[in-house]
Amino acid sequence: MLNFEYALPTRILFGRGMENRVGEEIRKQNGSKVLLHYGGESAVKSGLLDRVCRCLEASGLSYVLAGGVQPNPRLSKVEEGIRLAKEEKVDFILAVGGGSVIDSAKGIGYGIANEGDVWDFYSRKRIPEACAPVGVILTIAASGSETSDGSVVTNDRNKLKRDVGSDYARPQFAILNPELTFSLPEYQTSCGTTDILMHAMERYFTTVHNVELVDGFLESLMKTVMHNFRIVLEKPGDYDARAELMLAGSFCHNGLLTCGRKGDWASHALEHELGGMYDVAHGAGLAAVWGSWARYVYQTDVMRFAQFAVNVMGCVMDYAHPEKTALEGIAALERFLASTGMPISVRELGYKLTDNDIFSLADNCTDHGTKMIGAFRRLDYKDVTNIYKMAAE
Numbered sequence: 001m002l003n004f005e006y007a008l009p010t011r012i013l014f015g016r017g018m019e020n021r022v023g024e025e026i027r028k029q030n031g032s033k034v035l036l037h038y039g040g041e042s043a044v045k046s047g048l049l050d051r052v053c054r055c056l057e058a059s060g061l062s063y064v065l066a067g068g069v070q071p072n073p074r075l076s077k078v079e080e081g082i083r084l085a086k087e088e089k090v091d092f093i094l095a096v097g098g099g100s101v102i103d104s105a106k107g108i109g110y111g112i113a114n115e116g117d118v119w120d121f122y123s124r125k126r127i128p129e130a131c132a133p134v135g136v137i138l139t140i141a142a143s144g145s146e147t148s149d150g151s152v153v154t155n156d157r158n159k160l161k162r163d164v165g166s167d168y169a170r171p172q173f174a175i176l177n178p179e180l181t182f183s184l185p186e187y188q189t190s191c192g193t194t195d196i197l198m199h200a201m202e203r204y205f206t207t208v209h210n211v212e213l214v215d216g217f218l219e220s221l222m223k224t225v226m227h228n229f230r231i232v233l234e235k236p237g238d239y240d241a242r243a244e245l246m247l248a249g250s251f252c253h254n255g256l257l258t259c260g261r262k263g264d265w266a267s268h269a270l271e272h273e274l275g276g277m278y279d280v281a282h283g284a285g286l287a288a289v290w291g292s293w294a295r296y297v298y299q300t301d302v303m304r305f306a307q308f309a310v311n312v313m314g315c316v317m318d319y320a321h322p323e324k325t326a327l328e329g330i331a332a333l334e335r336f337l338a339s340t341g342m343p344i345s346v347r348e349l350g351y352k353l354t355d356n357d358i359f360s361l362a363d364n365c366t367d368h369g370t371k372m373i374g375a376f377r378r379l380d381y382k383d384v385t386n387i388y389k390m391a392a393e
């Protein structure tokens with residue numbers, strides 16, 4: 001097990017009606033003027049935005065509305081939010097929505113609290129030294145951004161989707177009411193749940209040994225997610241199943257399940273280029289590349305893939321041929337994803353990649369061949385090209 005530090009500063013308010021406590025939570029954080037950040041239309045249509053406004057007013061908070069965040073949030077929107085927040089002298093940012101809105105809110109928080117170009121943090125030119133306080137009312141179980149240190153933004157000018165992580169950006173509070181996710185379209189439920197599974201897998205496939213306790217947490221989380229995923233596809237309004245997914249999404253990505261180990265994150269790096277270039281939904285992009293990544297790297301540690309196959313996917317261990325079990329586990333996960341409507345190749349995602357497309361993706365993913373990705377197996381430009389080629393078929 002590796003050395004680690006773990007602290008979760010985000011206060012979680014979980015359950016029915018908890019969004020009605022948003023005003024008092026912002027007051028506890030000494031907020032007085034709120035930037036109310038939200039997405040396209042779902043929070044308006046459901047009446048949630050209106051209820052949040054009334055709640056802020058009842059707590060004596062003033063606010064300014066800043067809606068219109070798109071999935072794969074854009075840098076231009078973050079910059080617009082920074083300008084507005086400065087003009088209006090905002091001292092608290094409330095994100096009402098999913099990962100895209102939360103990540104955009106964190107970007108605005110960085111922009112208010114630091115001088116200079118906010119993209120510098122995403123392009124790794126500079127490290128943020130502060131972030132304005134952010135609170136969250138979550139409407140989709142997916143990214144885990146409600147408790148994570150991450151923010152992922154797409155630069156509209158060069159189509160690069162990049163992330164920055166810092167503890168400054170962890171939200172002050174996350175309000176998680178599973179009922180707020182009942183209105184999700186099936187495709188978004190599937191994308192979000194796939195992302196949760198992938199966050200578990202990025203951590204599970206590690207080369208660090210003696211991490212049994214967290215292995216067990218991750219296996220349990222993956223099984224719970226798959227079980228409840230099936231239930232919500234049948235019954236979108238099943239509170240208990242939605243609650244399991246919401247809790248899993250946050251617990252999976254708040255740092256607890258990284259304790260003592262090193263995650264891989266190659267599938268995320270591969271997806272971010274697809275998201276930047278083609279604006280695909282994050283979870284669907286992950287599903288489209290994961291199987292190709294897994295088949296490319298599984299020989300690095302066949303027994304870990306066999307453990308996944310047996311303990312998570314319910315395959316029977318073939319002791320004489322563990323490699324067979326490892327491959328069965330990969331195929332079983334792909335069958336599961338396909339059964340929930342997720343693409344398991346880039347072609348199924350709707351894109352026919354040419355050789356040039358693949359070279360551009362690999363070029364961006366490895367910073368023109370200067371950077372390697374992944375930790376389970378380190379992957380260079382050639383490896384990344386090979387994986388995109390496999391995923392394209």
Ligand code: NZQ
Pocket residue numbers: 039040041042043069070071072073097098099100101103139140141142143144145148149150151152180181182183184185188191192195253268275282283
């Ligand atoms: O814009 P609206 O109209 O609200 O619609 C959204 C959007 O179209 C809709 N939606 C959300 N809640 C809804 C709803 N529709 C009906 N009812 C509801 N209750 O869902 C669509 C997707 O929303 P989005 O916020 O994009 O989804 P998600 O939470 O999956 O976030 C994806 C973003 O998070 C990043 C991804 O890269 C992607 O940009 N990630 C952020 C991470 C982090 N900060 O730690 C980690 C992740 O790995 C991920 O990379």
Ligand code: ZN
Pocket residue numbers: 143195198199268282
């Ligand atoms: Zn993700």
